[in-house]
Amino acid sequence: MKIFVATHNAHKLGEIAAILPGFEVVGDDPGEVDENAPDFAGNALIKVRAIAARHVGEWCMADDSGLEVKALGGAPGVRSARYAGEPTDSAANNRLLLRNLEGAGDRTANFTCAIALVDPQGGEHVCMGRVFGRIATAPAGVGGFGYDPLFVPDGFDRSFAELGAETKNSISHRGRALAAMKGLIDG
Numbered sequence: 484m485k486i487f488v489a490t491h492n493a494h495k496l497g498e499i500a501a502i503l504p505g506f507e508v509v510g511d512d513p514g515e516v517d518e519n520a521p522d523f524a525g526n527a528l529i530k531v532r533a534i535a536a537r538h539v540g541e542w543c544m545a546d547d548s549g550l551e552v553k554a555l556g557g558a559p560g561v562r563s564a565r566y567a568g569e570p571t572d573s574a575a576n577n578r579l580l581l582r583n584l585e586g587a588g589d590r591t592a593n594f595t596c597a598i599a600l601v602d603p604q605g606g607e608h609v610c611m612g613r614v615f616g617r618i619a620t621a622p623a624g625v626g627g628f629g630y631d632p633l634f635v636p637d638g639f640d641r642s643f644a645e646l647g648a649e650t651k652n653s654i655s656h657r658g659r660a661l662a663a664m665k666g667l668i669d670g
């Protein structure tokens with residue numbers, strides 16, 4: 484089965500393909516869309532609608548995800564990619580996060596992923612996934628992307644960037660949302 488994914492992020496496309504064996508995963512850059520919804524689900528719907536018009540009768544999906552830190556009132560949230568400003572810069576985002584958490588007693592956080600899906604009949608669906616953990620006091624590891632070097636999932640003492648793709652995908656927000664999506668597609 485073919486599924487079009489609204490992204491230009493090769494790393495994300497690879498994660499999705501690894502989690503969905505049996506699918507032909509095809510990237511389609513949604514271009515300049517205004518991701519101005521207040522939540523992840525709304526932004527995922529904006530992105531999937533931007534590509535679904537080009538693939539009538541096919542499955543299309545978009546994901547929107549980010550990091551929510553309890554001590555920061557849920558920030559960076561939907562602003563995760565551009566937390567430290569634009570153009571997006573993961574190292575700068577991680578530095579700002581560490582600075583904003585200096586002295587914080589509570590470093591609990593979660594990643595959230597919303598996947599919006601358009602089915603071949605044009606019906607819209609949203610699947611959510613979350614992973615809970617904490618923000619380390621220093622980055623560790625070279626794998627993954629974004630905030631992975633700082634995020635230590637519950638039950639582990641190493642960051643997502645240290646754990647490797649297989650372990651990350653098996654517990655991640657995106658892995659969980661994709662599993663829900665796969666269940667929805669398989670009926």
Ligand code: IMP
Pocket residue numbers: 492546547548549550563564576594627628629630631643655657
């Ligand atoms: P997007 O809008 O879904 O591409 O994600 C927004 C931002 O959230 C990314 O640029 C990252 O900063 C962060 N993010 C989302 N998922 C992950 C992840 O699995 N690891 C690390 N950072 C992530």
